[in-house]
Amino acid sequence: MSDAPSLRTPSQRVAWTATIVISTLVFIFLIAPILAIMPLSFSSGSYLTYPLPGLSLRWYDDFINSPRWMNSLKNSMIIGVASTLLSMALGTLAALGLAQWKSRFKPLVLAFVLSPVVVPGVITAVGLYFFFAPIGLTGSYLGLILAHTALATPFVVITVGATLQSFDTNLARAAASLGASPLEAFRRVILPLILPGLASGALFAFATSFDEVVIVLFMAGPEQRTLPREMFSGIRENISPTITAAAVILTTVSVILLATLEGLRRRNERLKGSEG
Amino acid sequence: MTAVSLTGVDAETKVPLKRRLKRAERARQIKALALVLPLLLFLLFTFAGPIAGMLWRAVDDREVRQVLPQTVTALANWDGKDLPDEKAYAALASDIVAARASGTVAIAAKRLNYALNGFRTILTSTARNLKAVPEPGTAKEALIKINPAWRERNTWTTIRDAGGPVTSFYLLSALDLTRNVDGAIVAASPDQAIYREIFARTFLISISVTALCLILGFPVAYLLAALPSGRSNLLMIFVLLPFWTSLLVRTCAWIVLLQSQGVVNDSLHWLGIIDAPLRLIYNRFGVCVAMTHVLLPFMILPLYSSMKAISPAYMRAAASLGAPPLTAFLRIYLPQTLPGIGAGSLLVFILALGYYITPALVGGAADQMISYFIALYTTETANWGLASALGAVLLLATVLLALVYGKLVQGQQVTGGMKN
Secondary structure, eight states, X not given: OTTXXXXXXXXXHHHHHHHHHHHHHHHHHHHHHHHHHHHHTTBSSSSOOSSOSOBOOHHHHHHHHOHHHHHHHHHHHHHHHHHHHHHHHHHHHHHHHHHHOOOTTHHHHHHHHXXXXXXXXXXXXXXXXXXXXXXXXXXXXXXXXXXXXXXXHHHHHHHHHHHHHTSOHHHHHXXXXXXXXXXXXXXXXXXXXXXXXXXXXXXXXHHHHHHOOHHHHHHOOGGGOOHHHHHHHHHHHOOOHHHHHHHHXXXXXXXXXXXXXXXXXXXXXXXXXXXX | OHHHHHHOBOTTTOOBHHHHHHHHHHHHHHHHHHHHHXXXXXXXXXXXXXXXXXXXXXXXXXXXXXXXXXXXXXXTTOOSSSOOOHHHHHHHHHHHHHHHHHTOHHHHHHHHHHHSTXXXXXHHHHHHHOOSOOOTTOHXXXXXXXXXXXXXXXXXXXXXXXXXXXXXXXXXXXXXXXXXXXXXXXXXXXXXXXXXXXXXXXXXXXXXXXXXXXXXXXHHHHXXXXXXXXXXXHHHHHHHHHHHSOHHHHHHHHHHHHSTTSHHHHHHHHTTSOXXXXXXXXXXXXXXXXXXXXXXXXXXXXXXXXXXXXOHHHHHHHXXXXXXXXXXXXXXXXXXXXXXXXXXXXXXXXXXXXXXXXXXXXXXXXXXXXXXXXXXXXXXXXXXXXXXXXXXXXXXXXXXXHHHHHHHHHHXXXXXXXXX
């Protein structure tokens, strides 16, 4: 590679080559498993091995015609969207508040707000299981939405908080001095500027809920099983190619989320660049 | 205008500007707090409350006291040296008859059986054979006749120790400890002392995965930090795509790859390297591989950002001062990546400690980590006290490590700020 760091001695060139070789192997390790199961979902046979006997869409057909899988996809969407909306509302308000709040307790409050990310899933799930069962929130959509909101909100607080940190508060003052009411200033000046941050927060929140399985495992009744939960039982019982079809669908959603996030990041960088 | 405001007196209210500013600032702070409050209340209900409830269950011990209230009261003043007096026997007999009528014998039997194996049989057989409350003065004789276990001091200390309302029993059990008949803390019997091994296993798997992530992640982070941003952004996709792919998808992928009829075994067989399929999954190897795959991005990203912050000028300076490349790397570059190594390793280790899904799906019986047992005791055997106690130990470990992590990351921000 021509743009490697300055390589003057042979030993440096050897070290650099070794770095490239090892990194390439690690990249293969990271990406190969995900790539390897994708073609299997298009197999016409029922064994998960290569070479494929032929190509077909029968496993996608199977997925679409299975009430169990389709119901789980619907559940994932309902719970994902609802907990995203709820965590956006709670998280954005909190991020706005935290940006202005000055107190020596702030690090403590921040640690508390972010702690759902660090605490092992099983502990949160067991706690919620004990806590929600007596009040009828296990085996209900509401219980899962509340639980996923608790897990997703920290990501909203982080992303929106980071956006607010780079936000120039003079713009809000300028709006006020030109006669805008606080609400108008928020809607017409602040909101458009922090919108990419909000969108990233929403994507993180949705991805968190969409991928979560431990809490669903403890709290969902048969009616509320989500896509990852259905995959969990599928993998436990017997891995059919339908699971690989489900995996491809899940991965496609992830790729779309990641691409959107990357697009937002680039747009943000462009905006920042044009200012300077 | 500035002159007017600097005089600091409001024409109408005569309140000094300083105080008015203070008041406005306080109003602003209250408003800010009001914005954070909904989330705090929400998390209290959906996160902190439930976890506090779980911690409470680790010490809560009211089953026996509810089922055998008179017995627990009668034993309160017992010195535990000899068998309890006739009064305690009479209380127990009366409690058992009442419990049988209300159908609650099994609740106490289950709890007492945790502390003393076989207690379930003692209590249920007594409940079955005790026709009515014995005549005054004959309770001791009657109970011992039904089950000689009532002649053992151990039986009675077990009831007394389980009398609640709080207990250290579950927390001690989680650490393979128990109280002997005299109330001293001793090692639990070998058939019940399984949790230290499980904690050690959890620790071992987590540390192996952390080490693997560091070994694999360091060169990648170095490469990404050294390349120009266009190229490293492109390569970053290889790190971010797995990061964003569902955990279930990745676990499923490893099963498809590693199972005995899987892609890896088939390929090795086709290449003529092996004759019989290797056992690559449902064992420790499979768990470590799959967990390393899932956690590697959490190592690469902090390493990358710490390496990105190292100015190439340092290495050039070292070289110009005559340091050989290896010396420059070891003495100039590596020390500056230490905060990144620390942050990445701690993060991976903390996340690995609580792993449940991956070991449950790709591990064998001997590879299950502590989370598996917490889940098992919660949903399958309904030993909620023990599940909560194991959870409390795991939570304590996580919180302590997270505090260290917080200090480390904060320290990095501080030094980062000083450099600028």
